[in-house]
Amino acid sequence: MNTESNIANSEVTDPGYKPAAMSATQPFVWSVRRELWENRSIYFAPLIAGSVIIFGSLITAYRLPRLRMNALALEPTRMRAAIEAPYDIAAMMIMFTAFIVAVFYCLDALHGERRDRSILFWKSLPVSDFTAVLSKAFIPLVILPLFTFAVIIATQFMMLLISTVALLPSGLAGSTWNLLPWFQLSVILLYGIVTMALWHAPVFAWLLLVSGWARRATFLWALLPWLAVAAIEKIAFNTAYFAQMLGRRVGGSFEEAFVVTTYPKGSHYPLVDRLTQLDPLKFLSSPGLWIGLVVAAGFFVAAVRLRRSRGPL
């Protein structure tokens, strides 16, 4: 014990001991990593959603030859829509899962560490509150969208393989590869995910703010003020502009970012499968985007200030 302690002491006072050089981004990178350690649902949930979809495609594969025969008999637009539909639905299901994960992640991000008092540990380390909150905002805005994209591509590829194998006996396998614009759909998906993340930025920033502010019931605090305003508007003026604005904020990025004109007959969902339908100029010139980003920045700054001043619950 004594010799050990002497060694330890000599290390402490050793003038040759230099602190490890550390780049400015290192605390941020490790903070993001720490978020992924703690919140494994960030990658498990999209993976599980993808697996469920692949499993579903496997057990419904026996119906594929008949469905494909029917689809090939349709007029071209509806045929495209019919062939692409399962892939679009898979993408939407995984994106929806990721959105739910992001919502609950944000609501817990600044609340959980106060609840379990671990904020006192995090604050004992040389990581600024700005870096800490930025790393938490980084998850729903960057990490989760990119991961979701990768999972969707992998899932769709598996579906493609399953469909090829299922259609081989009937000799229709080639039709998928001929008619499914795989590359275009992937680019559209990436663009759609990035624009959606930007469009949702104020939503996530608001959720982070509430999680840093509320003592309990973060979900209710996040939702009720907005519903209350919408309800008051409805009662007072019998209008629903505010509710419509909320709806556009949650689900409207698609219309802001794409040219949506082609509605296949008998469908409520627009068909988006051409790169010409990408409209970044319209998206970037949309006031909704920029107002949203400014509001998000405001919420973010408020969340950083709350992280700084709020102690454990």
Add this chain to the structure above:
Amino acid sequence: MACIEARGLRKAYGTTVALDGINLRVEEGRILGLIGPNGAGKSTALNAILGITPFEGQLRVLGRDPWAERDLLMRDVCFIADVAVLPRWMRVSQALDYVAGVHPRFDRAKAEGFLSRTEIKRTSKVRQLSKGMVAQLHLALVMAIDARLLVLDEPTLGLDILYRKQFYDTLLNDYFDRSRTIVVTTHQVEEIQNVLTDLMFINHGRIMLECSMEEFEARYVEVMVNPDRFAAAQMLGPIYERQLFGRSILLFDNVDRQQLAALGDVRTPSIADLFVAVMGPSPEVRGQRFATAKQSFGESKAGGAASAQGSGEPRKS
């Protein structure tokens, strides 16, 4: 340069005053024990020092404003808030990775060395460790950081005797050298009596007593008075009296030791005894006497002189 320097440090939560304008100076290389009852303002003072809570007044820690520069300050300051703040989901290896990732002064090999003396497995999660092991882990992380100030807020709360003893032994043997400063709050004052170099009592947001341990030993004397000398002892103005095995034990502040030795068995009191004498709402110390004792401590602190006026009058009961 003082490690911690506060002037008029004040903090109020609504109408509750947690810190009532305290002045504080802690030099480098000291081990200061901050002792006080629950709600006395200890943790508030520490939180202000650590940049966790905003405050009024002036406060410099290692030359920095803690509230404005917490992240920079934390390169040179470590703290253990209490045993339960390590995130429960974290694995031991992740804790090492993370601290190594964000802290420029963390020596991972050293932390591994400390851990190898324990039974803590690298793959365990914090939630799987016993309370004592969590404290060991936290201490290993903190001791591997080459910091100038270590702040411990009830670091051994809820630990069993073995872990508590080991905690302070490790701290003294393997961590403390004359260039570091340690500030510790605890209710288990007996354990740290021989660890401290300085002592501070705090209550109602004010410093009630402030002295080095040398001063403490020179100033305070406890006498187990022989029954026949009791009246004579009373004349010397004890600040506190208690009964043990049917004999009176009197506590004196700044009374000549030779003189006291004639009255009975003389010894240095424990911090706990002095604490009770200064702060305690005890049946032995009531009303006017308690107030004057408190006042005398307040004055001796403020003036730096060891005056004991007011406690010179004989006990009335």
